[in-house]
Each structure stands twice: as C-alpha cells, then as structure tokens.
Amino acid sequence: MFPARYAREMPHRYRLEAHKCKQCGKVFVPRREICDKCGATEFEVIRLSDRVKLVTYTIIHTPASQFKDQSPYALGICEFPEGVRLTAQVVDIDFADLKTGMDLQVEFRRIQTDGHEGILSYGYKFVPVI
Amino acid sequence: MEGIVGYGAHIPRHRIKVEEIAKVWGADAPSYKRGLQLREKSVPPPDVDTITLSVEAAKRALKRAGVDGAQLGAVYIGSESHPYAVKPSGTVVAEALGAVPDCHCADYEFACKAGSEAMFVAMGLVKAGYIDYGLAIGGDTSQGAPSDALEYSASAGAAAFIMGRENLVAEIEYSNSYMTDTPDFWRREHEFYPQHAGRYTGEPAYFKHVTGAAKALLKKAGAEPGDFQYCVFHQPNGKFPMRAAKMLGFTKEQNLTGWLAPTLGNTYSGASPIGLTAILDVAKPGDRIFMVSYGSGSGSDGFIWKCADRLAEVQNLVATTRTLLDERLTYVDYGTYAKYRRKILKNY
Structure with missing residues (x-):
C-alpha cells in the first residue's frame, strides 16, 4: 500500500474514528464532507465502540495475492452500536463457530505486509469476546 | 507519590505443546518439560506482532487507569522483536491510542529487560515532573531457532503500565x-x-x-x-x-x-x-x-x-491475565506453528 494513502486512513483504521453529523446524528466511516441523509456539512469526531455484532460473513478461499498465505479466512460485516457497519477479517475462531448475530470485539492487528521491503499496514479485525 | 495508575496484558490465543516441538526434532519431551519446567507456550499468528500486542495491552491499561490516550506524555516500548529495523514501534502504538502528537516516544532494546527499562524511564519522568502520565510496555514475539532449546520457550505477549502520580493502583x-x-x-x-x-x-x-x-x-x-x-x-x-x-x-x-x-x-x-x-x-x-x-x-x-x-476497583474492568492465559485457547501443530513464525522458506 502506498504510504501516503495508508497514513490518511490511520484515524479510522487505527482508532475507529468516525464522523457524526452534527445535524441529524448519522455516523460515517470513513469521513464524509456532506451528510447523505440531511445534507449538513458539519461533523464531530467520535470513536466507535469496540464491541460489535456479526451481521454476515463468508469464507475466502481464493484471496487477493497479498492475503494468499492467510487463506482460507473469514470475512465479516459487523455492526457497531453507533449504527456503522464495517467489513474486516474475523480471526481466532473456528469457522464452525461463526454465527450471524454473535458478539465480537475489535482487535488491532497487522492487516498486510508490502513484500519484504514495504510498509506494514495495521488496522482492525474482529475476534471473539474475551 | 508515584506509581502505576493502570496496567494490562495481552497474550495470543494460540499455543503449542512441548511434545509437538520435541516430536519434530526427535527430542525427549519429558526431559525438556522436567528440565525447563515448561508445558506449552503462546504462539503469535501472522497478524500479531509486538506492535499489535502492545496496542491491546495498552488499551487495557488505559481503561484501568481511566486515562485517555491524549493524556500520555510518553510512550515507551521495550522489545527485541520490533517489527521494523528502522521505524519506531512506538509511533504506531501512540497513533493507535490517540497519544499523538504531543508525546515523547522511544523504542527500547536490552534483550529481555527492555520492558522494565521502559518502566524505569517512564517512572523517572513522572517522578521528575516532566510528564503527568507515561506508558511503558514490554512485549515480544520472541525468536528461537528451530531445534534449539530456545524454540521450546520463545513465545509472545505484552504488558503495559500507565505511570502517574494520582489515582495509583500500586505505589x-x-x-x-x-x-x-x-x-x-x-x-x-x-x-x-x-x-x-x-x-x-x-x-x-x-x-x-x-x-x-x-x-x-x-x-x-x-x-x-x-x-x-x-x-x-x-x-x-x-x-x-x-x-x-x-x-x-x-x-x-x-x-x-x-x-x-x-x-x-x-x-x-x-x-x-x-x-x-x-x-x-x-x-x-x-x-x-x-x-x-x-x-x-x-x-x-x-x-x-x-x-x-484503588487496585480492587480496576482489577476486573478488563480481561485478567489469567483469563488471557487460560481461556479460549487454540492448539496448533508444528506445521502451523512453522508457517505462523515464518520458519518455512518459500524459495520460488
């Protein structure tokens, strides 16, 4: 991943920062300039909770090249209490134990490695609650 | 009065037993278990490294401290497995905790005492009055060569401590x-x-x-x-x-x-x-x-x-170290362990 793009995404990938519309309260990740619900342009920065519900998931057997060594892996869409849904890997769990509606928590993990010489990219994954 | 305001640990859930390693190298597992008093060890999966362990341990420490990342005046990480040869682990951790930009940051190395070095220095800065809160972390994804005695013990985990002057859990x-x-x-x-x-x-x-x-x-x-x-x-x-x-x-x-x-x-x-x-x-x-x-x-x-x-008030705010050590474990075989620890040479 290009370092400049990676750095731009740090607020939401590292800290789960979201933008909450000051007018209607809709929450966005990543940030937006205009609220698609009410058209307002002013937002406050909030941090999402670290507990989520698994909405749906799939098992990836044929991944993109940078994730080849991790396959097969589970990819889930999870809903945060703030109403936002995010997609990330679900790890540290047997596939047979995955259930839609189950509680998961967010954990900071290495997402990808840019070959032997490039930067290491970090962000969030979902794991069972402990 | 100075001391620890909050503390936390993080340990990967994966484990490998001494018998599994000994089997591959033709070693006598009972003698290793008896001689080294080891039964199993934690194994970091490929997406876990010193930085990710540090962030998770630090999040628990901040929660127990009741302190926001932005209040940290220093972030110090002691490790001998910093993921980058050149680029601090501490900047990633500080960024993930929201401690940037007004923060002093350094990575420490002194083999296995790099973590206590970080504690020593963070505590010193608090005592000197230079900072209100300092985060000190000791963590590693330890390396041990295949078949070496170290391979039976080298494991992964981190502990984080918020040093401060008020609301101490330990002086x-x-x-x-x-x-x-x-x-x-x-x-x-x-x-x-x-x-x-x-x-x-x-x-x-x-x-x-x-x-x-x-x-x-x-x-x-x-x-x-x-x-x-x-x-x-x-x-x-x-x-x-x-x-x-x-x-x-x-x-x-x-x-x-x-x-x-x-x-x-x-x-x-x-x-x-x-x-x-x-x-x-x-x-x-x-x-x-x-x-x-x-x-x-x-x-x-x-x-x-x-x-x-105050210690009694914060002990169960987050997962305890014994919970991390004993619950929801996944045991891996040597092949999976070798893949996770990048011991397999893919020469193509």
Missing part, C-alpha cells in the same frame, strides 16, 4: 538497576535467530544479575523476603525464576502467582512485566510486590511496589 517504593557486560545471548544484525552461550547463560549471567539486583534492592529498602506477599522474576523458562526465588529466600507461594512460564513460555521483554500484571490482578491493597527483570548482555531492573486501595 513505587524503591527501584534499582544492576548491569555488567556479559556476552550470554545475542543476535547479530540481519540474523533471524539469537545465539546463546549455553550453560554460561545460567550462573554468570541470569543468576548473578537477578540475585545481585535483588540483594541490592532489599538492602536499599531495608527489607527481607518475608516482607513481601508476592515476588516475580524474569522467566526464560519455568526453572530459573523458581531457583532464583529460592536462592534469595522467597517461598514458592510468593512466586507462584507471577510464575507464568510453564504455560506461557518466555515472552522475553514481556516476561516479568506480564507476571506483575497477573499479581496485580489478585493482590490486595497494602500488599507488597518484589520484581526483578533480567536482560542478557546483561542487566536487571528491580522494583518494589505497594498496592493501593
């Missing part, structure tokens, strides 16, 4: 350091795995420095082993810390709570710091804890902590 009473130039364990640049000097790592290295630091600390404090409810020492295996405790006059009972090596392995810079978190999880206000780290090369840092009333 620092005394600290000291003890070091000499002792070539017992090293890793040259560009080498994957550390080398060690076999039996020389024992008496002239580990035991000399751990007991040397401990005796000096006891003298400084005017204390005796019986004055403490708990002790914790660096634990490269299960055997060494038990023997060091006995040599110094501590009992097995004082040492048991922080003695995690038999099922955790050697988390290098995280070893005695994680042991301290396990003690803080169960200690009572007024209890005194005697801690001595060890880092090859060689040196030891010693601390005497006295638990404060």
